[in-house]
Amino acid sequence: DAGVTQSPTHLIKTRGQHVTLRCSPISGHKSVSWYQQVLGQGPQFIFQYYEKEERGRGNFPDRFSARQFPNYSSELNVNALLLGDSALYLCASSIQGHGPYEQYFGPGTRLTVT
């Protein structure tokens, strides 16, 4: 079975631009979470979506938004990019949206903002 997939693998954008990152969860998983991992740090929680509803939001500005589609795939959108948005963006899927179910991570999208 395929694991969590993310696209694109790498992305270079200019300050002020907009970016869309995509994630496909493991088949049968209904929850998708997004994390930002700045170089040298642990991942920081951005969003969780479960059954197409936002279930949780981390401490990120409104420039960050996300959505989940009927097939449970998800998009993370970031507007008005700043240099500080340069990071590895990780997507994780889980079979349920609550509780201690394991979160399976994708390989990430490396975003560089110049």
Next chain:
Amino acid sequence: AQTVTQSQPEMSVQEAETVTLSCTYDTSENNYYLFWYKQPPSRQMILVIRQEAYKQQNATENRFSVNFQKAAKSFSLKISDSQLGDTAMYFCAFVSLQGAQKLVFGQGTRLTINP
């Protein structure tokens, strides 16, 4: 808010040795789970081991075991008979059973296994 602290930015041991990675956390909750995740240089994060807070028995997965001290809010990872493939960043993480399925990660420990 929960916090997770890993006080060892880097560690290095010889192959076949035993190594222990430290982690402390802070929470006012009583029901939660703790995890150790491994992120090899290829960067895909994978789960190593998990511990339920309500269980006194320490979790074990083959060469990996934890020392969970709930009162001290301490959760260390022991790797026995270390292998070259254990070289990676290791992250300690906390998840509450309340609300969103939000993993709170520590800063990570870079572990290098030398031949």
